[in-house]
Amino acid sequence: MGGRAVPLPVLALQRGAILFALLVFLAPVGWLVTTAWKPAREIFSFPPTLSFTPTWDNFATVFRFFDVAQLSANSLIISGVGTLLSLALGIPCGYALARSGWRGAVGVAYFFLALRMVPPVATLIPFYLFMRDIGLLGTWWAVILLDTTLNTAFVVWMMFAWFRALPPEMEEAALVDGASQTGAFLRIAVPMVKPGTVACALLCFMLSWNSFLFPAFLTTADTKTLSVALLTAYGTKDITWGTMGALAHFSTLPIVLLALVLNRHFVQGLTRGFH
Amino acid sequence: MTSVGLATPAGRRRTGAPFAAGTFGQRRRLFLLALGLPSLLYVIAVALVPLAQGMWLSLFEYNLLRPDRRAFVGLDNYLEQISDPVVQQALWNTLVFTVLAVGIEFLLGLGLALLLWRDSLFNRVALALMLVPVAVTPLVVGLVFRALLTADFGMIGHFAAQWGLSGERGFFGYPNSAMGALIFIDVWQWTPLMALILLAGLKALPQEAIEAADVAGASPWQKLRLVIVPMLLPAIFLALVLRTMDAFRIFDSVFVTTKGGPDNATNVLMFHAVKEGLEFFNIGDASALSNLMLAAIGLIAAGFVLVIRRADRRMLG
Numbered sequence: 001m002g003g004r005a006v007p008l009p010v011l012a013l014q015r016g017a018i019l020f021a022l023l024v025f026l027a028p029v030g031w032l033v034t035t036a037w038k039p040a041r042e043i044f045s046f047p048p049t050l051s052f053t054p055t056w057d058n059f060a061t062v063f064r065f066f067d068v069a070q071l072s073a074n075s076l077i078i079s080g081v082g083t084l085l086s087l088a089l090g091i092p093c094g095y096a097l098a099r100s101g102w103r104g105a106v107g108v109a110y111f112f113l114a115l116r117m118v119p120p121v122a123t124l125i126p127f128y129l130f131m132r133d134i135g136l137l138g139t140w141w142a143v144i145l146l147d148t149t150l151n152t153a154f155v156v157w158m159m160f161a162w163f164r165a166l167p168p169e170m171e172e173a174a175l176v177d178g179a180s181q182t183g184a185f186l187r188i189a190v191p192m193v194k195p196g197t198v199a200c201a202l203l204c205f206m207l208s209w210n211s212f213l214f215p216a217f218l219t220t221a222d223t224k225t226l227s228v229a230l231l232t233a234y235g236t237k238d239i240t241w242g243t244m245g246a247l248a249h250f251s252t253l254p255i256v257l258l259a260l261v262l263n264r265h266f267v268q269g270l271t272r273g274f275h
Numbered sequence: 276m277t278s279v280g281l282a283t284p285a286g287r288r289r290t291g292a293p294f295a296a297g298t299f300g301q302r303r304r305l306f307l308l309a310l311g312l313p314s315l316l317y318v319i320a321v322a323l324v325p326l327a328q329g330m331w332l333s334l335f336e337y338n339l340l341r342p343d344r345r346a347f348v349g350l351d352n353y354l355e356q357i358s359d360p361v362v363q364q365a366l367w368n369t370l371v372f373t374v375l376a377v378g379i380e381f382l383l384g385l386g387l388a389l390l391l392w393r394d395s396l397f398n399r400v401a402l403a404l405m406l407v408p409v410a411v412t413p414l415v416v417g418l419v420f421r422a423l424l425t426a427d428f429g430m431i432g433h434f435a436a437q438w439g440l441s442g443e444r445g446f447f448g449y450p451n452s453a454m455g456a457l458i459f460i461d462v463w464q465w466t467p468l469m470a471l472i473l474l475a476g477l478k479a480l481p482q483e484a485i486e487a488a489d490v491a492g493a494s495p496w497q498k499l500r501l502v503i504v505p506m507l508l509p510a511i512f513l514a515l516v517l518r519t520m521d522a523f524r525i526f527d528s529v530f531v532t533t534k535g536g537p538d539n540a541t542n543v544l545m546f547h548a549v550k551e552g553l554e555f556f557n558i559g560d561a562s563a564l565s566n567l568m569l570a571a572i573g574l575i576a577a578g579f580v581l582v583i584r585r586a587d588r589r590m591l592g
Contacts, residue, residue, distance in 0.1 A: 006393070014390050018401050021387060025408050025467060028419050031430065089314045096311030100304075112314075115322055117520040117572055121548045122565035125558055126325035126332065149322040152314055175299075181306045210412040212527050217553055227412050231531070241422050244415075252412050259410035263403040270475035 029256070036245035058242035065243075066229055068250055075225040075251070078140050078215070079208035082147040086204045089148070090155025091197065095185060097156070098163035099171075109160040115153040120213060123149075128217060138220040146214050151204040162196035163189065199269020202262050209255050226251035333563040339556035352563035361539060362547065362564065366571075369543045372454065373522040376461040380518060381511075383462065384469030389499075391470070392477050402474070405467040413464065417528035420460045421447070450540030453533050457541055460528050465521075469514050476510020477503070505586075512583045516576065523572060544568050 006014070037054040062068065093112075097105040127146055131137040136145075170192070171184040179187070190197070215225045230244065230251055259266070333352055337345045356362050387405070391398045408416070424432040426445030435441040442449050446456040480503070488502045504511070526545045529535060535542035535550075548568065552561025 015397060018387075018390055018398070022401060022404055025405055025463070028416075028423060028463070029407055029411060031423065032415065032419050089317055092310035093314035096307040100307050100311075108315075112318070114576065115318055117576065118322065118326065119524050119545060119548070119565050119568045119572065120526075121545065121552055121561060122329050122569050123322055123325040125552050125561060125565075126328035127321070128553075130325060130328075145321055149318050153318060153322075156314055181303065185310070206410060210410075210414075212412070212414045212530075213549070227414050230412070230414055230418070244418060248412075248415050252410075252415050255412070256407055256410045259406045260403055263406050266406065267402065267471065267475065270472060 032245050032248055033253070034245075035241055036243075036249055038242060040240050040242055058240075058246035059249075061243045062246045066247065068247075070222070071224065071226045071229050072250055074140065074219070074223055075209055075227070078143050078147070078225060079205050081140070082144045082151060082208045083201055083204040085144065085148045086151035086155050087197065087201060090152045090200070091159050091190065092185070093152075093156045094159025094161075095163045095189060097160045098166075099168065105160070109157050112153040112156040112160075116150055116157070120150075124214070124217065131218065137218065138223060140219075140223055142218040143208075143211075143215050143223075143225075146218065147204075147208045147211065151207060155200045155204065158200050159193065159196060162193040166192055195265050195269040197269075198262060198265035202259065202266055202269075206255060206259065329562045330566060332558050333566050335559045337557075337559040339558055348559070352559045353567065356560065356563050356567060361542065362544075364539055365542050365544045365547045368454070368539075368541060369523060369525075369545075372458060372461075372525060372541075372543060373519060376458045376465075376522050377515065377518045379458070379462050380466045380469045381515060383466045384514070385473055387466070387470035388473035388477055391474055402471070405470065407467075408464045409468045409471075411464070413527040414531060416460060416464050417531035420456070420463070420528075421532045424456055447533055448537060450538055453537060453541050457525075457528060457532065460532070461522060461525065465518060469518060472514040472517070473507065473510055476507045476514075479510075480506050508583065508586055512579065516579050519575060519579075520572060523568075523575070544571075 034052075036058050038052050039055050039057065042052050094109075097109055123146070127142075128137070131142045131145075136142045166189065171188050174184045174188050175181070209225075210227060212227045212231070216228050216231070219225065219228065226247070230247055334347060334349055335345055336348045336352070391402055423429045424435075424446045426432045426436040426441065426443060426448070429445070432441065432445045436443055436445055441452055446452045484502055484506065485498070488498045493501065524545045525543055526549060529541055529543055529546045533541040535546050544564070545568070548561050548564040551557045551564060
């Protein structure tokens, strides 16, 4: 722990424990990925075949049964637009609460966090009826609007903590120098909280992209997302674990890679949120 | 009066004294209001209004498949849900799942966070890789473990059944082991997030306090119990609240593995409510059930706040 030098045997033990944990965390994902490239009869062979002849069969089946491009577009539009909307709503609100100097601000921030905790069924049924009545049921917007409430609530709460930790002197100096309030907010405050913004964006995008319950009930065949298609992939007769693994290449690997690429911002974003 | 005239602009801004129209303080407040209001209005429109509608709907006997036979029944739906043994079991299942899953995730997560605390290239890479389970679609996680745990051909399940670790119908075939398997899946996916939040908290700790404990000759266990954990409470609180709320609403992995079986042993509240509302379209019953869940979540959150307040007081006094 701390900053002292660790004796070699202890270090070896620590690293061994970490490596073991990594093995447990990564092996199932490795299984999923290799499954897609294996011929059907080798997927469950014992002992697991490490050397197998990779095959395109599973991907061919996936492309025959699913419009992968359309599914990916649906997932991307729903998650992307939803994330942008949540940030556009949530960041200014977090800033306003942090800078208001109002005693009740913490209470409002907790109100937003509480909204994030509401069980989805509680709102899903009335929301479903509402969307049906105004004709948005089955469109991208139905999912985007619902995801955005949960995500906005989270962004407000997180960014409130970030802006509160940011000393206001820089903005005040800019205002004295004649910057507009919008300028002080957008050009001084927002760039300073970039790690928090990236962490928020990643968490929002992940939640929307991986969400299954909302799109399953709010979309139609044309607008359904990859996660909904995955279940169909598993449910149909001609579809095997191999095809599911192949489809997961499109539904799961992009988001995993995104998380890996952004991991430093992510950890940093959480860290600063605690002060 | 003269003192007001002499006050600096900054001083005026802080005191919030009455201003003439168009002064900086007033424009500032208007600006902040304009930034804050859209979010508030949005969540009221898209979350609170449907929530209130749900409260209203819960007072009716209302099935979407027979919308003409809608009748006001008052609190009957609530009484019916509370006295239904299936709902009572679902509540019990949800509590067992939440307490065990979050408890195990916390202990393992804290251990991992302590192991990864020291900054080194090895630890940075390990930390990045540990994000993988968190990012995988929960639905896919459920399906993968369903394949791995199946008794006849699953890579884990086959051997477990052969060596007598699970019954011959596999982990999902018996009430207790099915619940155990669901807890295992949740622990696999969310322990890294727990570790990450706790690690973020650890990295924000003041280095001096820990060094002081070292100088005072504290054993590692004492250091952890008396110095690190008390200072880490805000992060622990956040990690436990976030995970408890999500575990309480578990749905995806139940949906693709056990569907609540065998014998309702894994029928959790969220799954039951979704089945009532979106499969059988019993809108009144499902709304009552989700409002009961909301109340339970509120109680749990209040409990957390009480505990953290008491811990805060003990630390200060």
